[in-house]
Amino acid sequence: MKFNVSRRSFIAGAAALVPMAVLAGCGNNASSDGASANQEASSDKTLQVVCTNESYKALFDMFTKDKGMPVEFVSMSSGDVLSKLRAEGGTPSADLWFGGGIDSFMAAAKDGLLEPVDFPAADKFAEGFKSPDNYWFSKGVTVVGFIANDDLLKETGAPAPAAWTDLVKSEYKDEIIMSSPAVSGTNYAAVAAILQNMGEIDGWKYLEELNANIPFYTKRGSDPSTRVSQGEVAVGITYLDRTLDDLLTDSIHTIQPSDGMPYMPDGVAAFKGAANVDGAKEFIEWLFSSDENLKELAAIDKKNTIKLCIPSLEGVELDFDEKALMKEDISQFGEMRDAVLEKWDDMTSGKEVKEK
Amino acid sequence: MALQATGADGALALAVGLVAVFSVWPVVAMLARSLDGGPATAAARYGEVVGASLPLIGNSLFSGILASLLSCAIALAVAVMGAFGPKGLGAASRGAALLSMVSPPFLASLAYIQLFGRRGLITHGILGLSVDPYGWVGVVLMQGLFFCAVNVMLLSASLGRIDRRLMAAATDLGASGSRVFLDVVMPLIRPTLVACFLLTFVRSISDYGTPVVIGGAFETVASRIYVQLTGYSDLAGAAVLNVCLLACAVAVYWARRHLDAKAERLAAGTMDGGGGTPFTITGVPAGLLGIIAAAFAVFVGVLYLAILRCAFVRGMGWDAPFTLENFQHLVDFDLAPLGRGIVYAALAALIGCALGAAVAYFCRRRQMPGSSLFAFAAATPYMLPGTCLGLGYILSFNSEPLKLTGTGAIIVAVLVAKQLTVSVDAFSNALAQVPRDLDRAAADLGAGELSRFGDVLWPNLREAVAVSLLNGFSSAMMAYGAVVFLVAPRTKTGIVQLFDALASGRYGYAAAIAVVLITITLAVNAVCWRLAGRGRR
Numbered sequence: 001m002k003f004n005v006s007r008r009s010f011i012a013g014a015a016a017l018v019p020m021a022v023l024a025g026c027g028n029n030a031s032s033d034g035a036s037a038n039q040e041a042s043s044d045k046t047l048q049v050v051c052t053n054e055s056y057k058a059l060f061d062m063f064t065k066d067k068g069m070p071v072e073f074v075s076m077s078s079g080d081v082l083s084k085l086r087a088e089g090g091t092p093s094a095d096l097w098f099g100g101g102i103d104s105f106m107a108a109a110k111d112g113l114l115e116p117v118d119f120p121a122a123d124k125f126a127e128g129f130k131s132p133d134n135y136w137f138s139k140g141v142t143v144v145g146f147i148a149n150d151d152l153l154k155e156t157g158a159p160a161p162a163a164w165t166d167l168v169k170s171e172y173k174d175e176i177i178m179s180s181p182a183v184s185g186t187n188y189a190a191v192a193a194i195l196q197n198m199g200e201i202d203g204w205k206y207l208e209e210l211n212a213n214i215p216f217y218t219k220r221g222s223d224p225s226t227r228v229s230q231g232e233v234a235v236g237i238t239y240l241d242r243t244l245d246d247l248l249t250d251s252i253h254t255i256q257p258s259d260g261m262p263y264m265p266d267g268v269a270a271f272k273g274a275a276n277v278d279g280a281k282e283f284i285e286w287l288f289s290s291d292e293n294l295k296e297l298a299a300i301d302k303k304n305t306i307k308l309c310i311p312s313l314e315g316v317e318l319d320f321d322e323k324a325l326m327k328e329d330i331s332q333f334g335e336m337r338d339a340v341l342e343k344w345d346d347m348t349s350g351k352e353v354k355e356k
Numbered sequence: 357m358a359l360q361a362t363g364a365d366g367a368l369a370l371a372v373g374l375v376a377v378f379s380v381w382p383v384v385a386m387l388a389r390s391l392d393g394g395p396a397t398a399a400a401r402y403g404e405v406v407g408a409s410l411p412l413i414g415n416s417l418f419s420g421i422l423a424s425l426l427s428c429a430i431a432l433a434v435a436v437m438g439a440f441g442p443k444g445l446g447a448a449s450r451g452a453a454l455l456s457m458v459s460p461p462f463l464a465s466l467a468y469i470q471l472f473g474r475r476g477l478i479t480h481g482i483l484g485l486s487v488d489p490y491g492w493v494g495v496v497l498m499q500g501l502f503f504c505a506v507n508v509m510l511l512s513a514s515l516g517r518i519d520r521r522l523m524a525a526a527t528d529l530g531a532s533g534s535r536v537f538l539d540v541v542m543p544l545i546r547p548t549l550v551a552c553f554l555l556t557f558v559r560s561i562s563d564y565g566t567p568v569v570i571g572g573a574f575e576t577v578a579s580r581i582y583v584q585l586t587g588y589s590d591l592a593g594a595a596v597l598n599v600c601l602l603a604c605a606v607a608v609y610w611a612r613r614h615l616d617a618k619a620e621r622l623a624a625g626t627m628d629g630g631g632g633t634p635f636t637i638t639g640v641p642a643g644l645l646g647i648i649a650a651a652f653a654v655f656v657g658v659l660y661l662a663i664l665r666c667a668f669v670r671g672m673g674w675d676a677p678f679t680l681e682n683f684q685h686l687v688d689f690d691l692a693p694l695g696r697g698i699v700y701a702a703l704a705a706l707i708g709c710a711l712g713a714a715v716a717y718f719c720r721r722r723q724m725p726g727s728s729l730f731a732f733a734a735a736t737p738y739m740l741p742g743t744c745l746g747l748g749y750i751l752s753f754n755s756e757p758l759k760l761t762g763t764g765a766i767i768v769a770v771l772v773a774k775q776l777t778v779s780v781d782a783f784s785n786a787l788a789q790v791p792r793d794l795d796r797a798a799a800d801l802g803a804g805e806l807s808r809f810g811d812v813l814w815p816n817l818r819e820a821v822a823v824s825l826l827n828g829f830s831s832a833m834m835a836y837g838a839v840v841f842l843v844a845p846r847t848k849t850g851i852v853q854l855f856d857a858l859a860s861g862r863y864g865y866a867a868a869i870a871v872v873l874i875t876i877t878l879a880v881n882a883v884c885w886r887l888a889g890r891g892r893r
Contacts, residue, residue: 048845053860054853057690072845075856082589084841087750093762093844107589152474155486182587216490216573219583222861231475232489243860246670341588349408 047279049073050081052099052266055300062296063286069279077221078104078185078267085113085271092271096280101185102138105267106334109135115272119285128330129265129309137288138265139297140305143325144190145240145261147225150251152234161235163259164194168209175234176213177224182341184221186239189264192333192340193326197260204343211348228252242302260326264333265309291315364805368724371714375734377758379773382748383736387602389751390595405596409577413600416561416576419495420604424556426500428549431507433648436537438508439515440637441646449649450508452656457505457830458877460851460870461837462858465498465569467662477662481674490572498570499560501656506778506827507552510785513819514548515541517789523635534639548785554612555738555781558605562741564837577601578741585743598744605739606732613728660874667867682868690853697833697849698876700764704771705828705884711772712779712824713817717809719780720787721795731784735777737770742837745774749842762844770842771832778831779824786820787813825884833877 046069049060053075060071076084078100085092085108092113097105108114114135122134129138146167148160158171167176181188195203215233218224224236229247238244240254240261248254268287270280287293294313298304304316391398434453438446471478473489480486518541526536564578571579577597584594637645667683669676715734719727737745749770753760760766790813798812836851843852850873857866 046846050845054856072848074843074845074848074852075859076840077586077859079586079589080840083585083591083747084750086589086591087747087841088754088761089751091754091759091761104589180583180587182583219568219579219586220859222859226861226863230470230473231480232469232473247861 045069045276045279047071047096047276047283048094048274049096049098050076050094052076052078056098056297059287059293059296059300062293063283067282067286069282073098077183079183082108086111090273092274095271095274095276096283097267097269097271099139099266099268101142101188102136102265102267102330103185103188103333103337105136105269106131107337108269109133110334113272115270115274115277115281117270117281117284119281119289121285121289124288124310124312126309126311136267136269137284138309139268139287140266140301140303141263141308142186142189142239142241142266143256143261143263143305143320144186144193144237145257146255147228147236147238147240147244147247148253148255149228149231149234150253152231156234158234160253160255161257162255163257164206165259167235167237168206168213170213172213172235174213174215176210176237177227177233177235178214178217178237179221179223180217180219181344183219186221186262186264187237188337188341189328189333190237190262191344192336193260193262193328195336195340196329196332197326204347207344208347217348245302256320256324261320261324262326263305263328265330266305364809367714367806368718371711371718372730374711375715375730375776378769379737379776380733382745382752382770382773383740384748385751386740386744386748387595387599389591390599392592392595401592402596402599405593406600409580409597409600412575412577412580413604415492415574416578416601417604419492419499419567419574419576420557420560422492422496423499423503423560424553426496427504427507427556427560428553430500430648430652431504431511431552432549433645434504434508434652435511435515436541436637436641436645437649438512440537440541440635441642441649445646445649445653449653450512452653453505453508454826454878454881455660455874456502456656457827458834458874458881459502460834460854460873461565462569463663463854463866463870464502464659465494465566466858466863467659467666468494468498469570470666471658471662477674478658488572490570490574492571492574494570494572495567495574495576498566499556499563501652501659503556503559503563504652505830506823507556509819509823509826510548510552510782511545513782513823514545514785514789516819517786518544520635527635532639533635533637534641536635537637537639537641547788550612551781551785554608555778557608558735558739561601561604562739564741564743581741581744585747591747594744594747598740601741602736602739605735609732609735663867663870666863667871670864679864682864685865686868686872693848693853694850694872694876696764696847697851697873698880700768700771700849701829701832701877702880703768704775704832705825707768708772708775708779708828709821709824712776713783713820715776715780716783716787716820717813720784721809721813731777731780734780737773738775738777742774742835743840746770746838746841761842762847764847767839767842767847767849770838771835772828774835774838775828775831778827779820782820782823782827783817786817790816822885826881829880829884830877833873 047063049071051073054073056073060073064070081097081100082104105114109131116134118134122130122137125137130136146161150160152175153160156171156175158175161167161172166172179187181191191207194206197203198206218227221239224238225244225247227233228236229252240256244254268284270277270284274280287297288310291313294306294310295316298306298316304318307313307316307318308322390401434449438450469489470476472487474480474486476487476489522540523536526540531539561576562578564582567574567576567579568582577600581594581597584590584597668678668680670679670681715730718724719731749766750761753766760769794812795808798808803811834851836855839849839852840855843849850869854866854869854873857869
């Protein structure tokens, strides 16, 4: 017993010592600050990237090989990036913003959080695919269509929808899933494009009818496709690209709506006030000035929509007819966002908070 | 002795300073954003946001109370079965509780949908049903299940410290197993049970992951905050909602202070007598708690099997083919964030344990003036959704003199702050059950404050150390909300990679990362558990 107690207190004492030592180290902020300052100094030449997903590693590796600048990256949704930028108050902890709905880039540019990047190849962009003052550039577009689960459709007896106008039919009641346009840039594009094409009055009328068929809006952009493939709902409104290929089976397939696909440009920008803002500028110029780099990007993104942004790009062809896209005035996307989302909220509220 | 007194005072100053800088300041910085734009704008904002959110507040309270009740019922069942029930069931359900503590956010909810959704492997595949898994039932169920682990540990520690002679005496006087449980054991652990309820309630109303995934049309304040930040990047509006959450939590803490006073009186003087005949619970309570514990163990087991299976198959459904590509993908990719995550979590657990012990000691033992305020201050980060705490950290530490954004230190700090109150609670409960006389006797014999803490109290706090370290490490490994805004490319951790996989819909890959994280965390926990000792039985 006696021995037991002393062994116990030995272990307890040892356990107590470790955190105390750590605390002492942490309390001494000067030293930890110094260490991080050193780290920053030595990695000044590192490019810190916020991207939409981690598959761009190969592209960043190419940049490092060409320019000798190491790249570190972390993924974050564009809405989160914007929240973070606003909280950081002009001291961004990354240099380059790579990917995300252009509406967030427009909002950031409006808040003065982006750094303009002027370079010769910037003239190659088609109208609407870069900001007039070079605050952001598009590296492709995300198109919006449907994904359908035939097993579930068979159960409900409805055919797969072929067009946006099909979605409001009563046979799809509670069988359609869509992400909230506030959270998903692509679905914001869908709502904005519908309003632009149908006009304010008919557009909202359509959205209201659509709303009646949608039981609730998910809060993450990838939810509709995964939920449909899991058999939770029959039809999803989703981005269409080849990253969905993994989900497709005999009974699960994507649909390009015959009355047009809305699309959302995918942005790239340098953060104003970033530690390595020159590196970010260098990267943007490097990427858009070389056809080879853009082709690598298209290969990673598994889509060739960069061709829409830079029509002069050779050796890359769109895998759909450009006419399949809805007509959009992207320049309005940033300005109309607040008003559209507010109205959207009013229209769907009572629904989003409704108890089942 | 004079030196020791200064040592204790120095520790106090350090603890107060750390809590002020890393718990209070960021929370205040975040909440202050609700006042942006001057009094008139702020007033209008409060009116608008609060008005629009009243149903959400109702939803939060509703699901929070139900989830906390469920969680406490489960925790009680598991802890009691572990202490007084059949060995196998006790071990199985405690194992399930340990496992559930190591739950990657979102994934368990996704597994739930996979199992019990419209095409669920169980509901549809086996039972042939087509049920809608979305709504408040799923939220309450998942929160109740996955928030109970800490409660199990707090309750087990509490049960372990009950004087066995009391139960033996009652048994000798002819009381049945069920009467002893209801009349002797329950009153003694009630204070801990109340603490558990409140802790779970606060955690439930600030949890956004569960309602976001399986809430469907059921929205809470926390899930609204998520939309506000991710969809609208509206810091001011999110801050107002945070004030609402905090108001609920403050009310709860105020109620708790009232109950705590009773707790001290009840618990004082209970000390382990050691030995005695082992007590076995019988009767209706035994049956009821046994069923709950068994159901819990089965449910958690099935959910984790679903995650495990997901990591090894391609696609969904019962006929999905076996594959190792998810793990291959993991190895091919960057393993550094995994290692980094372990280091951050270990540091956070150790610092959180030491700081929690210090705060509990100064509040409970020394009962210095303002100690309840101090304990509340340490608890505030726990009351906010992790994302908002993270934003508070950015707001507070993005400029000199304390520029920490982009460093690993800020991540460790936020992980410590977020879970500090659990550690404080564990130590407070334990201290409440060590008689003050012991302390006084040591003081009379000339022991200084530090040696009284080290030699008299510490040996009685080993369960608390275990709870604090296990919870600290597990939640730090799995914390996503708190770190999402704070990770810089060079400080990315494993959980961030898991989220990247989830966000791009690659569940298999996400499940593979989760399996690795869970395995590592469980291994570390097992070591901690051994080192800290498993109770005094």
